[in-house]
Amino acid sequence: MTTAPLIDQACPFCGLACDDLVLQGGPDLAVRAGGGACPRATRLYAQVGATLQDADARAWIAGAPVPVETAVQEAARLLGRAQAPLFGGLSTDVHGMRSLVALADRCGAVLDHMNADGKLRNLRTVQDAGWITTTLSEVRNRADVVVCFGSDVRTRFPRFFERCVWVDEPMFAPQAEEREVIFIGAPPGVELPRSPAGRMPQVIDIPAGRLPEAAAMLRGLIGGSLPAGTATDLPLEALRAVAARLHAARYGVVVWVAADMDWPHAELCVQSLTAAIGVLNQTTRAAGLPLGGSDGDFSADAVMLWQTGYPYRSSLATGTARYEPVMNATAALLARDEIDFMLWTGSFDPERRPPDPGRAALVALTCVGTPLLPDAAVQIQIATPGVDAAGYFFRADKVVALPLRPMIDRQLPSVAQLASRWLTGLGVAAC
Amino acid sequence: MLTRLKGGKIYDPTRGLAGTVGDIYMRDGWIVAAPAAGTRIDQDIDVTGRVVMAGAIDMHTHIGGGKVNIARNMLPEDHRGDPVYHTELCRAGCGHVAPSTLTTGYRYAAMGYTACFEPAMLPTNARQAHLEMGDTPIVDKGAYAMLGSDDFLLRMMRDGADQQRINDYVAWTICSTQALGLKVVNPGGISEFKFNGRKLDLDQENSHYHVTPRQIVHTLARSLHELKVPHPLHVHASNLGVPGNFQTTLDTMVGAEGYPIHLTHIQFHSYGTEGDRKFSSQAALIAEAINRQKNVSADVGQIMFGQTVTASGDSMSQHRNAAYGSPRKSVVMDIECDAGCGVVPFKYKDKNFVNALQWAIGLEIFLLVDDPWRIFLTTDHPNGAPFTSYPHLIRLLMDKSFRRDALAQIHPDAATMSTLGSIDREYTLNDIAIMTRSAPAKILGLTDCGHLAPGARADVVVYREDANPEVMFTAPEYVFKNGTVVARDGEIVAVMWGDVHAVKPQFDRAIEKPLADYFERHLTQRLGNFRISDDEVRGLTNGGELRVHACQRDGSPT
Structure with a gap:
């Protein structure tokens, strides 16, 4: 390279x-x-992307270093005898996911992504009512008001403001310093982004655990009627002003990060926001920007949708795809002791590691930098797309798929290579 | 290997054959001339009494790209009712209205279709469209890139850029997205919606760029003509679905000023405002205009009764239509200063006056347009109905009494307002072969498919003739793709990967300088990551080829 x-x-x-x-x-x-x-x-x-020396181990069986080929064959043996396999993690790119879905089809595996909990908060909204959304370049050029709900955004998406808000020459929107940025319920103690000239965004504090109420209030205020029993201790007048500002905006954007909405039935909160956006669009333009896509979750999801017809948390165990987003959650499957094998893929972040596999045999495909996993029957270091493998990556707005190019060569197998080998060459067809 | 299909009734309108008894020879994936006497025939298949046609071509079907995936995401309830189990050969899948890509390929092939064209590839989403088409087995694929509400074109037009410069941009877009043609959707209207416009008539200026849909259609139609791109501008006209829109449609035809244009899903653009409900058929006027203006072609976008989903680039219209969705949900997106999309599930009901009349309008257009070379058999899959309804549609066209029985079932007021009952025309097998083979190949510039002459790809379908055309066209006896039997009697027997069809109009590379600057200053991806190279698209075909067709057009505008 x-x-x-x-x-x-x-x-x-x-x-x-x-x-x-x-x-x-x-x-x-x-x-x-x-x-x-x-x-x-x-x-x-x-x-x-750290260097590997020739002597460095690239694969392990039960914690002991082995040649990669030995580990590949042991993984095939374990997969071959699996009765109820789960393909979890799924942090990979389009090519990796295409191969994993093909393998899952043959093996009757369940597919679930490490970010599925967050994604489901949005998906339930889409499947129930739908929404009006926008993409990064539209926000960059068109948004005059940006409301960030329940998140500081920047922790998970560090350059969002630099690339989409505080920009020179937006084509249809006010210049950076005139753009209004409003945070509703950002996490306490996190520094919020200032404009290039140092202007602070408007911040509306919402006490912990009260974001769903704030979303419902905002929806009510935008629709012109507050829900009965609206709490009086939330900042009603500040939210009323936000509602007015969005009504007056030419193109208001509401940003949320489903991964940050970690409470039961957060989809209802998402739905409050999307319903509010629906109302705004009766008279002006507004759109949601549900940010996600990290750890390849939109890449994996896109492939699932086109290859099986369903999002992840689907099972191919019966010979066809079945979508059961509650039943097929990794944690739920493990808690019910319903799987005997887990192929876990983590390509992008060494901190994201597989859960305790319980009785299931764990084959972990991990990126460089991931420590040795004590629970893994087999662990294989894999090439990371954009580092040492080619691939495609679906961005946060689900529209743009970017090419990832190999930059270095550490003689690591890609997920696609491994899955293809297990599919075609190692007797997995019989399972 | 030399294969002979012996003694079939050949329908090959490209060569003027309409039921002529003869033999077809295939070798190494291609149709070949009859070999010298005494040549060994490796595989001899007696198809005496069978109908033999080239593989069918669907020139307008939404099979790949973001909006199809949105539809899949939204409609698990539809997919649950249509599971597809894996077999030794085929992958699992599902989906009635928006099938998985694998199921899409198998079902098209089993029905005798060997090429499908995605008509609305957003340039910024082109990579996804190719990824999805790449995972669609057996059939050949291709796509039309979408322009007409993109900021770059509209600002060029606003600034009075000369036609040559616009041609460079159009050609660059087609090449960079590996497209076969160009489509315009609600010209200027998707952009107008982003500026809070809810309607953009043909001569109404876009409020930001001050150009009109008429100017956009004319500019792009001229551009393709000058670039000699075979497929005329594919036009999803303004005011989709709006009662009274027939006048817009007629004016759009005139607005092309003789440049070839193809009006897509014209059924949705043929509505009048007569009657108590202010909704009526203007199919007769539309058909008459097509008959008269030889530069105009159209596909119908027939609706069928039942559940489907509408997936369109026309965010403005889909936002309006969302109120009629069933189930009541919708996704509308503004996309990258480039385009938009809207996905709305629909359930067309025969007892609903509007739906019933839409059904009748589509059939009226089919039957009132004289020339089957200029009217194409589509349901605008999945917008009017899933493509699996084609055999039923073919029966409606070929069987007058069946059609009349169906007419008797629909909302009586719609039946009364339609002239369908008085139309006696029945399509012949030869007409069907024109509409689904010869004519699509011709209008797309595909010289090596859609016919059975030596030199064509050996994409061949053998049908058992049946008094009921729906039976005949549902499960052909043999489907050959590149000379291999891929389906028998509706079952997939071999899986292969089709080719990608594209054109490469020439342009001045200097256009990339302002474009690279534009991407860097205003968009959120770099030009080098936007472009899809030949090698890249080849890498997405699972082994299929990239087939580049010549840019040539005859004559001047009519």
Whole structure:
């Protein structure tokens, strides 16, 4: 691979998939100074793209280093005898997911992504009522009011404001300093982004646990009637002003991060926001921006949808696809002791590790930087798309799929290579 | 290997064969001429009494891209009713209205279709469209890139860019997205919706760019003509579904000023405002205009009764239509200063006056347009109905008494307002072969499919003739793709991967300089990551080829 810096590379380490990075290849992979990346990307490129020496182990069986080929065959043996396999994690790119779904079809596996809990909060809203949404370039050029609900956004999507809000020359919207940014219920203690000139955003504090009520109030205020029994201790007048501001906006955008809405039935909160957006669109324009896509979750989801017809948390155990998002959750399957095998894929973040597999045999495909997993029957280090494998990555708005290019070569197998081998070459067909 | 299909009744309108008894020879995936006497025939299949046609071509079917995936995401309830089990050969899938890509490929092939064209590929979403088409087995694929509400074109037009410069941009877009043609959807209207416009008539200026839909259609139709892209501009006209929109449609035809244009799902654009309910058929006027203007072609977008889902780039219309959704849910998106989309499930009901009349209007257009070379058999899958309803539609066209029985079932007021009952025309097998083979190949510039002459791909379908055309067209006896039997009697017997069809109009590469600057200053991806190279698209075909068709057009505008 090249040692010259390459420009315009897409970053796979969060859903924004910023594609303006300058990367310096081999032997280590790093973001070149001034190459556009955020601290998260800089850290993960260094960690996931770290050099491996020839002597370094790349695969383990029960914690002991083995040649990769030995581990691949042991994984095939375990998969071959599995009665109830689960393919979890699913943090991979389009190519990896295509191969995993093909393998799951043959093996009768359940497919579930590590970010499915968050995604389901949005999905339930889409399947129940739908929504009106927008994409990154529309926000960048069109939004005059940006309301961030229940999240600081920047923790999970570090360059969102830099790339979509505080920009030079928006085509149809006010300049950066005139754009209004309003945080409703941002987590306490997190520094919120200031405009380039140092202007603070407007902040409406909502006590912990009260965000669903605030969303319902906002919806009521935008629709012109507050729900009965509306709490009086929430900042009604501030929310009323937000409602008025969104009504007056030419293109208001409401941003939320479903991953941050970690409470039961958070879909009802999402639905309050989307319903409010629906009302706004009767007279002006407004749209939601449900940010996600990190850990390849939109890439995996897109492939699931086109190859099986269903989102993840579907099972192929009966020979056809069945979508049961509650039953097929990894945690639920493990709690009910219903799986005997788990193939876990984690390509992008060493901190995201598989749950305790219980009785199930765990085959873990992990990115470089992941420590040895004590519960894994087999662990294989895999190439990461955008580091040492080619691939495609669906961005936070689910529209743009960016190419990921291999920058270095550490002789690691890709998920697609492994899954294809298990599918075609190692007797898995019989399972 | 040399294969002979012996003694079939050949319908090959490209060569003027309409039931002529003869033999078809295939070797190594291609149709070949009859070999010299004494040549060994490796595989000899007696098809005496059978009807033999080229593989069918669906020139307008939403099979890939973001909006189809949105439809899949929204409608698990529909998919649950239509599970597809895996077999030794085929992958599992599901889906009645928006099937998985694998199921889509198998079902098309089993029905005798060997090529399908995605008509609304958003440039910014082109990679997804190709990824999905790449995972659609057996059939060949291709797509029309969508322009006409994108900021770059509209600002060029606003600024008075000359036609040559616009041609460069159009050609660059087609090449960069690996497209076969170009579509415009609600010209300028998707953009207008983002500026809070809810309607954009043909001569109404977009409020930001001050250009009109008429100017956009004319500019793009001219551009394709000058670039010699075979397929005329594919036009989803303004005012989709609006009562009274027939006048817009007629004016759009005139607005092309003789440049070839193809009006898509014209059924949805043929509505009048007569009668108590202010909704009526203007199919006769529309058909008459098509008959008269030889530069105009159309596909119908027939609706069928039952559950389906509408998936369109026309966010403005779909936001309006969301109120009629069943089940009542919808997704509407503004997309990347480039386009938009809207997905709304629909359940068309025969006892609903409007739906019943929509059904009749589609059939009226089919039967009143004289020239089967300029009217195409589509349901605008899945917008009018899933593509699996084609055999039923073919029966409606071929069987007058069946059609009249169906007419007797619909809302009586709609039946009364329609002239359908008085139309005696019945399509012949040759007409069907024109509409579904020869004509689509011709209008798309595909010289090596849609016919059975030597030099064509060996995409061949053998039907058992049946008094009921629905039976005949549902499960052909043999379907050959590239010379291999892929389906028998409606069952998939071999899986292969079709090709991608594209054109490469020439352009001045200098256009990339302002485009790269534009991407960098205003968009959120870089130009180099937007472009899809030949090698890249080849890598998505599972082994199929990239088939590039010549850019050539005859003559000047009519």
